[in-house]
Amino acid sequence: MNKYIELKNVNKVYKMGQIDIKAIDNISFSIGKGEFVIVVGPSGAGKSTVLNILGGMDYLSSGEIIVEGNVISQYSSKKLTQYRRLDIGFVFQFYNLIPNLTAKENVELALQICKNPLDVDEVLDKVGLRDRKNNFPAGLSGGEQQRVAIARALAKNPKLLLCDEPTGALDYETGKSILKLLYDTCKRMGMTVVVITHNLAITPMADKIIKIKNGSVDDILINSNPTPIEEIEW
Ligand SMILES: Nc1ncnc2c1ncn2[C@@H]1O[C@H](COP(=O)(O)OP(=O)(O)OP(=O)(O)O)[C@@H](O)[C@H]1O
Incomplete structure (x- = not known):
């Protein structure tokens, strides 16, 4: 795979008064365009910081x-603000939807600060919300709310979709369906997707697995034959 993204000897130190906290310690890895990558590691390993x-x-x-x-x-x-606005889509564990806006309006709101958005209705259809787009978040299940958050990130037409524990607040089956949506989006749209998780069991679904431990890369696995998430049980 090409080196679409490259981290070279990256370090991150947080200063807390007199104490230095080394959140990332000399991390290097690369990600190819259109790859589905899982970054996995225990709590505090440095995944979110990466x-x-x-x-x-x-x-x-x-x-x-x-x-x-x-x-x-x-x-x-x-320039970093532009990069964040135009090139990056974020999906977090908690969906961060505006409660008094419908699903569609939540997506439209985010598009006001970006340049080449996709058609909102088409994106909502793609994430499986064709019939739910006029619902308010309170009238949507957790999985549906996460679909809105994914639609909001995708409608920006980003180069890179970053997902921090996207299934952390969802039940087993709903979590699986969200992972399938992210994987299918990656492959259908050619989108580069990075998913953070502490769940080692789902790593066989990824093209590349980056294991982080104590702020460092513990292992990088390339998977030429990913297992569909439907076939993974944990
Ligand atoms: N803003 C911050 N200020 C100080 N320390 C921080 C800050 N953000 C993270 N850290 C520290 O950096 C280390 C790595 O944190 P990080 O959140 O990246 O880990 P993580 O692997 O994502 O953990 P989790 O799975 O629990 O979210 C931890 O020791 C954390 O306490």
């Missing part, structure tokens, strides 16, 4: 991050 830095939500302390030939680790805060 994702936040990759998504332009935080600065690294040293090292380099290159996305599509651009050294984003050297971006000014203005």
Whole structure:
């Protein structure tokens, strides 16, 4: 696979008064365009920090991050804001929907700050919400709310979809259906997708598995024959 994204010797130190917390310790890996990647590791391993830095939500302390030939680790805060707005779609564990806006309006709101959005109705259809788009979040199940959040991220037409524990608040079957949606989106749209999880069991569904431990890369596995999530049980 090509090196669409490259992290080179990335370090992140948080300063808490006199104490330095090394959240990321010399991490290097690459991600190919259109790859479905799972970043896995125990609590506190540094997974969210990696994702936040990759998504332009935080600065690294040293090292380099290159996305599509651009050294984003050297971006000014203005350029980083543009990168975050235009190139990155985020999906979090909690859906962060605005309660007094319908599913469709939640997606439309996010599109007001981006340049080449996709058609909102088409994206809502694709994530399986054709008949639910005029519902308010309170009238949607957890899985449906996460579908809205995914539609909101996808409608931006981002280059990279970053998902931090996207099934963390969902039951087993609903979680599986969301993982299937993310995988199918990756393969159908050619979207590069990175999913963070602490659930080792789902890693066989990924093209690449990056294991993080104590802020460092413990292992990187390339999987040429991913297992469909429907066939994985845990
Ligand atoms: N803003 C911050 N200020 C200080 N320390 C932080 C900050 N964010 C993260 N850390 C610390 O950095 C380390 C890595 O945290 P991170 O959230 O990236 O881990 P994680 O693998 O995502 O964990 P979890 O699965 O529990 O979310 C932890 O020790 C955490 O306490």
